[in-house]
Amino acid sequence: xxxxxxxxxxxxxxxxxxxxxxxxxxxxxxxxxxxxxxxxxxxxxxxxxxxxxxxxxxxxxxxxxxxxxxxxxxxxxxxxxxxxxxxxxxxxxxxxxxxxxxxxxxxxxxxxxxxxxxxxxxxxxxxxxxxxxxxxxxxxxxxxx
Numbered sequence: 001x002x003x004x005x006x007x008x009x010x011x012x013x014x015x016x017x018x019x020x021x022x023x024x025x026x027x028x029x030x031x032x033x034x035x036x037x038x039x040x041x042x043x044x045x046x047x048x049x050x051x052x053x054x055x056x057x058x059x060x061x062x063x064x065x066x067x068x069x070x071x072x073x074x075x076x077x078x079x080x081x082x083x084x085x086x087x088x089x090x091x092x093x094x095x096x097x098x099x100x101x102x103x104x105x106x107x108x109x110x111x112x113x114x115x116x117x118x119x120x121x122x123x124x125x126x127x128x129x130x131x132x133x134x135x136x137x138x139x140x141x142x143x144x145x
Contacts, residue, residue, distance in 0.1 A: 044123050050142035051078075057139035059131055061087075065123030072099045074115045076131060081109035084134040089119035092127045101134075 044065040056078040100117025
């Protein structure tokens, strides 16, 4: 009985050792792929800016095309702390799509807020990027020309 148990243990140990050796050999052929370059500006990327003298809000937005939709990066300034805002993409037909929302912090009121979002609007159909409050007040409109 002891002999049978010892042989089972020996076979099991050999199998584990063989698996480790095979795993090491298989992993030596692996090649690390470089991370994709996300700094490149895709064709069709546009930047728009606007300021509204009445509200004091300023907006600079970069619109990056994707596959049938857009990514939007917005830098905002001049919005009071506590304001609940939406980043809105407007298409050529006047339809609005919310790309993101945020609450302006006390620090954001002083030094601005950066917001990233996306909208299901083809890049060629984007007519404007806006900041609109949750109460529906348009703070600034940056038209795409």
